[in-house]
Amino acid sequence: MKNIRMLIVGLIAGVLLATSATAFAGPAFERIAATLRPDYKVKVDGSDVELKYSPIVYNGSTYIPLREAGDILGYDVTFESSTITLNSKEKDVEQVSEPNVGTNVVENKDWVSPDDLEVIGVSIQKSEDQKMFVLSSGDKTLLFPVLDKDAIVINKNNHSIQRKNGDYSFSWSTYEYFQ
Template sequence: MKQWKRVLIAGTLLGSTFTAGVFAEDVLQRVEAYLRPDFNIVLDGSPVKLNGPTLIYQDSSYLPLKELGNLLGANILYKDVNKTIYINSRINPEQIVDEKDLTTDEFKLKNPNSIMVNYLGADYPLLLTNAEDKNNNSTKLLYYRLSDLKKMGIETGGMKKSKEMYTEELYVTETELKQFVKQLPTQNRSTNYDRYVIAGEVNTKKLEALQNHIKTTMNSQNKDNKDKDRNFRYTSKPIIVDKTENENEYQYLYYQTTYFDKNVSYRYVRTKLTLTKREIDSDGYTINTHAMTDLNEQLDIRERKKTEDEAKKVIDPIQP
């Protein structure tokens, strides 16, 4: 794999993230090269078929940068503004897997928000949050979602992790992250109350359908006669929408405030969204909502079971 990385970085120039036309004519140089469709490529012991043949120039082999980068698990980005190709390593099978549990503590979400960040030239979605202290106040310590860091290509092996209690996802504190990376991701777009990130989706029509659905479901009021005098309503604050491995399927996390009579309740909710195309000739989508989970309620259930299990051990100790 290391040898292939050297080929990727030092020897690959063509057919990928840019074309010759983007450069000024005074820096172009015409060369004579040859295409070799008879060349075979084997990656980690398995044959690989690229879209185009290998290019030979002055006895050196050249392969398409973006295509080879994807095979190696790298993120390739070209920016025409500064004529620069960014090559960022991604997680690959050679990465060391944690051999032990490095989770050091548990915490609860407090003021989570999703933003777009720039890391080593590329843009990524990131879920950030503070933690809730014993008085339900926000701490100053900032947490980064572990799955987002992995997508940036940051090797997280050896980092101390913190488990978020509502979602049961792992996070890394900013203090811990600083010890493993040369530079932190930098924010390139702020997130307000009605702003959030849809991570992993680039199709404009699908993005539009998801955004419209969230906008129309952020506020609701029960107009049923029996409850109209009891002032039942709710407001929802979107946190993040994550595209799953399944096509047209997304996990939507939001914070909901419910008003009923004089009672007000707050909870984190996670639900699954699926897109279905309206018609064969239409580029629009309808959205179905299912698998809605009240994360606060689920945490209460886990905590009660934990307490019951501990009490049972005291009452009925295991006999040797």
């Protein structure tokens, strides 16, 4: 009698567990029907942007890949442990509208040309999205935005890039950083 009671309790427990698992286990992913729209164009600040992947329209909203949107808008996009994170590539720079002649930004030393930096072994490349200059030598790297007009940009470590009459130069502190 005791064995039959244990068998019945075990069967009931098994049935309850099996049905509750299927009741609570809904689909984690769902297939959708969306429309690929290669005819859609994207503009950022009035300039056409070439997309690697065509936009998708779903339920009246248009979607582009977040990593591509982040790159276009100046963000690094990472995905870790089911969390998507966007970090600004330019968060440590400050735009100065007029060249700050007479200030101590470069400690009264001359600006140096890209050629001067290359002579001491600094590699100067543009980022993949063409929005940043990447200066590197050994384990040292600095990022500066590509400027579309004459201006000076100073980052939080007081390293500067200047565009004047279409030509670029870097602060003396940038030169010293790489020496």
